[in-house]
Amino acid sequence: MRRDVKIQSEPIKVEELVASFKREDCGAHVVFDGTVRSATKGKLVEYLDFEALHSMALKEMNRLMDNIEARFELEAASLIHREGKVEIGESAVLIMVASPHRAAAFDACRFLIDELKVSVPIWKKEVYKDGYVWVSAHP
Amino acid sequence: MELKLNAFGIAKDILGAKTSKLYFENEQVSLSEVRLKLVNVYPDFAHLASLRFATLDEYREDSFEVGNGDEILLIPPVSGG
Structure with a gap:
């Protein structure tokens, strides 16, 4: 399986990346584009600020890749996450998975986003006009 | 002996500093x-x-032993994506 994991501060060029990710040996390409929404629980969000424990986050992202490679029939997978300031409407995370068949592609993509939120050391700060909150910090 | 702390996310706010x-x-x-x-x-x-x-x-269990000069990474709930 061809794999690509990255943490970057520049905007993710989604259309360009999706176009170049397509493979002729695959009949299924599943893309998850996680974008920044303008409000959470009724409160307006100004922007997000992501902090990453870089070296460990890449290690954990690669571990997720090992996992899907072992479990699903895939030809390629890509996991890109932003760090630093991310504006409303921009992509915070882009996941692309390519497989000959759709079931494996859907399942692997779902696995990557779900597990990213559990094990990869990246933190999301929601910034409002009057303060900020570290998402998920408190029960 | 002394341990180094390196904090991330809200752990920095609680520590009042990045390291301690x-x-x-x-x-x-x-x-x-x-x-x-x-x-x-x-x-x-x-x-x-x-x-x-x-x-x-690497994540470590609470039974993991540490000693002088070790750096402990403080990992509050992660929230990527």
């Missing part, structure tokens, strides 16, 4: 002892949904 140190009488302690001391000195750690420890970029 903890001192122990014993030359080696388990991470559960580190947890006790940390919550004692910084009670707000007790209010987090979780606090995980890592050393050398």
Whole structure:
């Protein structure tokens, strides 16, 4: 399986990346584009600020890749996450998975986003006009 | 002996700094002892949904032993995506 994991501060060029990710040996390409929404629980969000424990986050992202490679029939997978300031409407995370068949592609993509939120050391700060909150910090 | 603390996310706010140190009488302690001391000195750690420890970029169980000069990464609940 061809794999690509990255943490970057520049905007993710989604259309360009999706176009170049397509493979002729695959009949299924599943893309998850996680974008920044303008409000959470009724409160307006100004922007997000992501902090990453870089070296460990890449290690954990690669571990997720090992996992899907072992479990699903895939030809390629890509996991890109932003760090630093991310504006409303921009992509915070882009996941692309390519497989000959759709079931494996859907399942692997779902696995990557779900597990990213559990094990990869990246933190999301929601910034409002009057303060900020570290998402998920408190029960 | 002394341990180095390196905090991320809300753990930085609780620590009041990116890095700090903890001192122990014993030359080696388990991470559960580190947890006790940390919550004692910084009670707000007790209010987090979780606090995980890592050393050398690997998550560690609370039974894991650390010693003088080791760097402990303080990992509050992650929230990527």
